[in-house]
Amino acid sequence: MSSDPFEIFLVATPGLEAPLAAEAAGLGFEPEIQPGGLTVHGHWPDIWRANLMLRGATRVLVRIGAFRAMHLAQLDKRARKFPWDQFLRPDVAVRVEATSRKSRVYHAGAITQRFERAISEELGAPIAADAPITIKIRIEDDLCTISLDTTGESLHKRGHKQAVAKAPMRETMAAMFLREMGFDGSQPVLDPMCGSGTFVIEAAEMAAGLVAGRARGFAFEQLAGFDVAALTPLRGAEPVTRPATQFFGSDRDAGAVRMSGENAMRAGVADWVRFETRSVADLQRPEGPAGIVIINPPYGARVGNKGPLYGLHAAMGQVLRDRFAGWRVGIVTSEGGLAKATGLPFQPAGPIVAHGGLKVRLWQTGPLGG
Template sequence: MTDDPFEIFLVATPGLEAPLAAEARDLGWAPEIGPGGVTIRGGWADVRRANLMLRGATRVLARIGQFRALHLAQLDKRARRFPWGDLLRPDLPVKVEATCRASRIYHAGAAAQRIERAITEELGAPIAADAGIVIKVRIEDDLVTISLDTTGESLHKRGHKQAVAKAPMRETMAAMFLREMGFDGSQPVLDPMCGSGTFVIEAAEIAAGLAPGRSRGFAFESLSNFDAADWRNMRDMGAVRTPPVQFFGSDRDAGAVRMSAANAERAGVADWTRFACHPLADLPRPDGPAGMVIVNPPYGARVGNKGPLFGLHTVMGEVFRDRLSGWRVGIVTSEAGLARATGLPFQAPGPIVAHGGLKVRLWQTGPL
């Protein structure tokens, strides 16, 4: 394998491909949106940087090879010729996942077995179901594409959150919803139903210039081509800046407020975040300039009896109108009726986004 640029696929939460592409563009890549994510081109330094810096990707796949195979014997032969040793270590276990579509090789399990056998017999690496290194093989129209999952655990796991609420908003989604609202780090953010503090902490991290992957490990650290010195330099390069504003969260649940404060402390943003315990009806207007409210209230399958939810959303709309003039509002919900129950002047809702088996959208207003 050469050091020539190759395709790097950034997996997106379905429905959030566009803001992920915008984020990749801001970081200097030339992204192309496709089904399920965004493709960029680069080398292994780009792979490491994408894992470290991207807030909206759920994982980073390096497309390390392609060849045609019309039957399993041909797949076996070409897999044995593949330069696995350029990337994989013989002492670390590997897992192979295969999918087949519109191809003469149609049995994904048999395809995965052939690749596994080639890796084991040619390189000596063991195969394990719980391996930290995952090879993804896609066979489509008889073209075999081999990708390496360079991430490991999903990128929404930033590495500093221990406590999560019942219906958590994933960090990757929270960051992209903030981006969709035009958040750039200069505006205060308020979440009046903060749960484990995800929106507030993500906003503070963005404003402080903290890399989302700074506190965790990645699968690429176990590859044979891993450049530890370059990685250390890259991770230590970013300078933390003091945000010009504060970020506010509140919740009626004292446990959630304690959880949020502890998560903010671990993330290194405690100095710029404020968490308070009170019901929505007692929400005060934060000191300082107007900014954006973003909230992931209860909805849909998360709550059985929906009657009280309409009352909650009505109160939410009244509180925001009465106390937050000049602020912009974003609500993430699976139900248009609940958004409308607020009586807020929403623009056309954002794209449908897959979230925990539900389809949610971001509803946002201009300044109230």
Template sequence: MNETFEIFLVATPGLEAPLAAEAAELGWQPVVQPGGVTIAGGWPDVWRANLWLRGATRVLARVGSFRALHLAQLDKRARRFPWASVLRPDVAVRVETTCKGSRIYHAGAATQRIERAIAEELGAPLAPDATLVVKTRIDDDLVTISLDTTGESLHKRGHKEAVAKAPMRETMAAMFLRDMGFDGSQTVLDPMCGSGTFVIEAAEIAAGLAPGRSRSFGFQQLASFDPAAWEAMRRADTRHPVSARFLGSDRDAGAVRMALANAERAGVAALTGFECRAIKDLQPQDGLPGILIVNPPYGARIGNKGPLFGLYAAMGQVFRERFSGWQVGIVTGEGALAKATGLPLKAGPVVAHGGLKVRLWRTGPL
């Protein structure tokens, strides 16, 4: 349990920087790399990363490495690997392999050698649909063994059952809120809330709720898992009082019903409010200005772009005229649509979103 190794936090491409900032706030010393962030720690750090990180999509534990110049050497050294220290003989696994710049270049053949070593030396069953994944990377003849300790992607918090069309992933929503400077004290309003992702994430952050509190993880099937220590970590009370409000609206009554149900399951119904309302009828609530954040349609997801210019122009007019002092964030893949708002928006980094490229366009206080 006291062993220290490298832990790779997988990020949505383009959101490595806010994930690193989040990891630093939680006490780690992150190093940004393409596709994610590395930290050093032991198994309790793996559990805590899965439980608490809002921006990571999965957590990989890099549990060992060795050099192999050909398949026979890979077979021999894989059999010597201490599989029993990390895997259980009664839990099925599957192996995924990538090869880059190495004399071993056939990923399928390498996978077979690793699988055979696990099956014959440990006795663990192999299954193509196993949730526990051993990831093997062979890069410049160095074989690195990692365990996917997450299971289902971390954006699946465990309490959202209903989703609207083209939903924003929770991991992305949390990092976009971070990029807006949200720290839990500001009111957040999403006028196209869909199934409520931005609003629910904001309320959870403000209340100090762990994003992984409602789900299970891959590490619970590992030999290193300590159920008592994990339960103590999971049950630690980190909640604190909330003064801000987190609000959503949508012209689709069905989306509003989904958002209400999702907030109830997440345990933040008392902190959130949702109503059926069109953008043109939007009004700020009483209180200090806050953050207005929206993920509107942008053509590539739903419908054609042409009619959307009018929507963005009308949205920008409402924001300018009624939301003085508020910050605005708009997620879109089309710079021309963002500019159609007439708002003083600045573009954030390109972020991969379901095969598309989007940015968070944001303003200072209007």
């Protein structure tokens, strides 16, 4: 197998490429921002590390080959000659996804069929729609690029959340919004509409130095030549540090609070988080230093009628201004008008971020005045 580094594409939530690039650089990668993600270079241990440790990536794709193909017969011949055995195992099922753009070989179904046949006949691996390994074929301007999805199930699935509230904030997004607010693990974090606890649990994990993917499996574990002994030390199941601060979540829904506590227990951060059933009107500033309030409130597109939401946001802003001097506030919303209804002194809104078919932005303040 070649000792040259691979081209690795780190898929980002659209709009959160910049904080993912900062995170990747902190892990020693040299990221180049592209639409929808970052390109980095590295070897297999780097691919494992990216999957395990990056909190903001959705998945990790590895480019394993490329060739030109002007017609289907040529595509078929080159697909059969490709060294599949360097990457795939004959006993692990594979599925193929293909796209074509501005190319003479343009029929995605025919491209998929040729690659499936090449893999099954030359390597002997079964083809299945629910296979754990996905090969992605992209043909653009007659150049066929072969990529391997080394992740499997999306990286926002950390492996410890069984309970999910309605319209949940994905863990990958929560981690990047915390990063955008300058969270470094030393500040307390409070979410007064915590849902299933995502912001609070992510903050506690980050503060404890826990590896994002420590509790889940990855597609790369079923590839040819995978070395399980080399991966085990990277998993880092134990906290690196004991956080010096606490992380707080509250919600008026007792079921959400119970669910958050259970999720925190499974994540191994229950010692550093506190969840309580309370309305925003009853919110109190925790004892200790000022920190970050971060909220993903309802914003109409999710819950129907927007009218009452303006009053909710105004009341929330009043509570935060009155009781949280010195704290910084971040609100994730698709509705700029709702953010402004809080009366909080927001800085210019962050970039548009794709979230479940909606376009949301992070609105954040500096430290609130007394």
